[in-house]
Amino acid sequence: MLESMTGYGSAESVESGVRTLVELRSVNNRFAEISVKLPRQLLSFELEVREMIRAHFQRGKIAAFIQIQLDDAQPIPVSINTAKVKAYKELLDTLNREAGFGTPVLLEHLLRFPEIFDNGTTSLDQVDQHWPFVKNLLQEAIERLKAMRRREGEELSIDFRGRIAEIENTLKLITLLAADNLEAVRTRLAAKVEAVAGKDLVYSRDRLEMELVLAADKLDITEELTRFASHNKFFIEELQNDESGTGRKLNFLLQEQLREANTIASKSQNAEISQKIVQIKEDLEKIREQLQNIE
Secondary structure (H helix, E strand, C coil), X not given: CCCECCEEEEEEEEECXXXXXXXXXXXXXXXXEEEEECCHHHHHHHHHHHHHHHCCCCCEEEEEEEEEEECCCCCCCEEECHXXXXXXXXXXXXXXXXXXXXXXXXXXXXXXXXXXXXXXXXXXHHHHHHHHXXXXXXXXXXXXXXXXXXXXXXXXXXXXXXXHHHHHHHHHHHHHHHHHHHHHHHHHHHHHHHHHHCCCCCCCHHHXXXXXXXXXXXXXXXXXXXXXXXXXXXXXXXXXXXXXXXXXXXXXXXXXXXXXXXXXXXXXXXXXXXXXXXXXXXXXXXXXXXXXCEC
C-alpha cells in the first residue's frame, strides 16, 4: 500500500490541569528530516521524540510541535486546611488573652494566613512528570499522521492505475500500427532500390532481401513493447507492496518505462506511432510528478 509524504496529525488533551497539544506536519523530501519544537520543560525528551517519529516514517520532512499550558477552563482545586485554621485560631486567641486586647478573632484575621488553603494547581515547571501522558499523545498524533498519509497514498494509487491502464491501451494500438509499419517500410525501401537500380542495372536480389530484412529489423519495436508491458506489470504489483522504499522502486520502473518510450520513438518512422508515444510520455511525466510525494 502506498503512503504519501504529505499529511497532518494532532492530538490534544488535559491531564491534572495541564493542557497538552501535539501537532505533526509532513511534506515530501528525499530523506527523513525531522524538526522538533518543544517547551523548555520537555527539552530533555527531544531525542526520544525524534526516535518515536523516525520509527514510523522513512522519508519526508516532518515538523513536530508540542505545546503545554495550564488549562484555564479547569476549576482550581482549592480546599481549606481545617487543621491549620484551628491552629491559627487558637494561636490568635492565646495572643489576644496574653496581650489583654479583648478583641475577638475575626475571619479577616485568619485570611492573612494563606497557609490555611491547599492549592492543587499544577506547576508547569513540574510538567516533566507528565511525560508519559505527553508520550501517549505523541503516539496518537503519529498514528493520525500515518493514517492521513495512507489515505492520500490510496488516492495516488488509483490515479497511477488509471494512467497505466491508458498507457497499456495505447501500447496495444502501437503494436497494431507497428505490424503494418514494418511491411510498409519494407515495401518502400524495395521500391527505392528498384528506382535507383533501373532496368539495366544488375544486382543480387538475395542481397537486396537481406539488406531489407536488416533495415526492417532495426525498425522493429517488438522487444521494446514487450519490455514496456513488463515494466507496467511490475509497476502495478509494486503498488501493493507494503515494504519500505516503494517510492524509490516505482521511480526506477518509471525511468525504464521512459527509456522504452524514447527508444520506440527513435526507431519508429510512423507519424501516428510518434503521436501515441507523446501521449504516453505525458502520462509518465504526470506519474513522475506524483511519485515525488510517495514514501
